[in-house]
Amino acid sequence: MRFIDLPRFGDASVMCVSETDAPTPVAGEVQIRVHAAGVNRPDVVQRMGRYPAPAGHSPILGLEVAGVISAVGEGVSQWAVGDAVCALCNGGGYAEVVCVPAGLCLPKPASLSFVEAAALPETLFTVWGNVFVRGRLQAGESLLVHGGSSGIGTIAIQLAQALGAHVYATAGSDEKCRACTRLGAKAAINYRQQDFVAELKSLTQDAGIDVILDMVGGDYIAKNIDLAAMEGRIVNIAFLQGPKVELNLLPVMLKRLTLTGSTLRAQANEAKAALARGLSEQVWPLIESGKIAPVIHTTFALGEVEQAHRLMESSAHIGKIVLTVND
Known part of the structure; x- marks a missing residue:
């Protein structure tokens, strides 16, 4: 099979197309002939040598x-050869063939292309696990999505809005803010031009935000604590501006806040399979109906992976970047 080789860590130019034997599924796995593969920021960080x-x-x-x-593989009964699926991978997606634990697969929605379906797993597992499981977002509550125009952000806005939350977002340009509001955000704040804390306090009549999904870190950490509502939940999924800050934690006690976060890749397959079941029950009907x-x-x-990574690093995109593999 063809795959994207990473002979050494470095910038996007170090990646190259190479060939190797296709993997064989072990017990509990399925082998997938890949039609499309999503590109995600963790791929970039792994390529740099900072996310092994x-x-x-x-x-x-x-x-x-x-x-x-x-x-x-042996013991797999829920899937059969010929089934069209999308799947969360434990690595290996930039290839013509990949093996995946059977519990991390979901049926490809009939209404979506393979390219569209490949854009779902990493984002939806992340959003479901962090906003709805850890963040416990409920209908009628408010959600702030930092980086609302990212792949994760665009799905988070749609899913939270579809499930009855009041969604707000931050983004880095007016164009990106308009994209967020088109997807269902009540308001989107251009953080380069406005103070998002002041703007959102005004929009919520000083009530603050119930759940905040943050991939920025840095000085956003203190701002999130300031902006959070009573009993608010702040969920970090990345620290693009760094994880180390000096904080006044008194508001955490006074507002009874929850500070939490997670990474997805390191979780056990069983934990990720539980997220897949939640997505199947709660989210897949929304996708099948076209609401998300x-x-x-x-x-x-596949051979243009360098350009794909350079675009990801530029943050100029709105939504997802996808590699086409076996057309």
């Missing part, structure tokens, strides 16, 4: 795919 694959995971980049099952749809910024062929 956990023990037992494929060192090949790529955390989500869509394709057709080409073989099943991935936003695709652009696609690149």
Whole structure:
């Protein structure tokens, strides 16, 4: 099979197309012939050498795919050869063939292309696990999504709005803010031009925000604490501006806040399979009905992975970047 090789860590130019034997599914796994693979920021950080694959995971980049099952391992009964699926991968997605635990697969929505389906797993597992499981967002509550125009942000806005929350977002340009409001955000704040804390306090009549999804970190951490509502939950999924800050934690006690967060890749397959079941029950009907749809910024062929990573690093995109593999 062809795959994207990473002979050394470095900038986007270090990646190259190479060939190796296709993996064979072990017990509990399925083999997928990949039609499309999502590109995510953790792929970029792994390429730089700052996010190594956990023990037992494929060192090949790529955390989500869509394709057709080409073989099943021992003990797999819920999937059969020929099933069209999308799947969360333990690495290995930037390839023509990948093996995935059966519990991390979901049926490809009939209404979506393989490219669109490949944009779902990493974002939806992340949003469901952090906003709804850890963040405990309920209908009628407010959600702030930092980076609302990102792949994760565009899905978080749609899903929270569809499930009855009042959604706000921050983004880095007026164009990106308009994209957020088109997707269902009540308001989107251009953080380069406005003080999002002051703006959102005004919009919520000083009540603050119930759940805040943050991938920025840095000085946003203190701002999130200031902005959080009583009993608010602040969930960090990345620290693009750094994890180390000096904080006044008294408001955490006074407002009875929850500060939490997670990474997805290092969680056990059983924990991720539980998220998949929640998505199947609560979210897949919304996708099948067209109430939620991935936003695709652009696609690149597998051999154009360098351009895909450079676009990801530029943050100029709105929505997802996807590699096409077996057309």
